[in-house]
Amino acid sequence: MHPWVSLFSGGKDSSWALYRALEADHPVERLVTVHPAGDSYMYHVPATDLAALAAESVGIPLVSVRPDDFGAEDVDDAGAQGDAELEPLEAALADLARDLGGIGGVTAGAVESSFQTDRIRAMCERLDAALFAPLWQEEPRDLADAMLDAGFEIRIVQVAAAGLDESWLGRTLDAAALADLETLNDRYGVHILGEGGEFETLVTDAPHMDRRIELAYETEWDGTRGRLRIEDAWLD
Numbered sequence: 001m002h003p004w005v006s007l008f009s010g011g012k013d014s015s016w017a018l019y020r021a022l023e024a025d026h027p028v029e030r031l032v033t034v035h036p037a038g039d040s041y042m043y044h045v046p047a048t049d050l051a052a053l054a055a056e057s058v059g060i061p062l063v064s065v066r067p068d069d070f071g072a073e074d075v076d077d078a079g080a081q082g083d084a085e086l087e088p089l090e091a092a093l094a095d096l097a098r099d100l101g102g103i104g105g106v107t108a109g110a111v112e113s114s115f116q117t118d119r120i121r122a123m124c125e126r127l128d129a130a131l132f133a134p135l136w137q138e139e140p141r142d143l144a145d146a147m148l149d150a151g152f153e154i155r156i157v158q159v160a161a162a163g164l165d166e167s168w169l170g171r172t173l174d175a176a177a178l179a180d181l182e183t184l185n186d187r188y189g190v191h192i193l194g195e196g197g198e199f200e201t202l203v204t205d206a207p208h209m210d211r212r213i214e215l216a217y218e219t220e221w222d223g224t225r226g227r228l229r230i231e232d233a234w235l236d
Helices: 012-023 048-058 078-100 114-127 140-150 175-188
Strands: 004-007 028-034 062-065 105-107 130-132 153-159 199-205 213-221 226-235
Touching (some): 004 078, 012 105, 012 130, 028 078, 048 226, 078 114, 105 114
Parallel strands (some): 004 105
Antiparallel strands (some): 213 226
16 A cells, blocks of 8 residues: 655645544645645645644654745736746656655645645646545635544634634634634625635644644734734743
């Protein structure tokens, strides 16, 4: 059986896909994190540098992919940018396939984005690898509840949507936060899992992690959007 690779940002969706893959006894032997230089159509951007700390806690080696540029100005449209963004990831996975003697499967945390999933599925076909996407087209509240029931501790590290003010930065995504997000969904259309980029997350603790991630940070807020500026992070 060929080893598996998990696409991993440290956020809740990719962490849940990894957790479910491990639960299903898929032999995940590498995590792969892409670090976009700027805004990205394909990848989770904020706090990806913390993925190495999360990987250390999980106990699976991490491969970092740092392409030179993800600038939208380099291509004609979003589709072309998405294709361009996929190239360094696919090259990294092809290198891994050679090193590992093949890749049996790839995990991905896509929920509703056909833009991402179609490209990742096509990439897996070219690599002759299965795609494991356990969040795909599942009901968002059910997914959120499953993560909390499993013991995931999820922190919000970036917000960019109407109704999400500075008080959300660093907030734990718990039952009370989910209830507030459902209210914001009704009022502003905020996706309960942030699928539209309304917010981004970091998993600081989970059953498949040996040690919890602790953070020291300041908040940056411009009046409409903001993020955590991580000053220090360590494993407890």
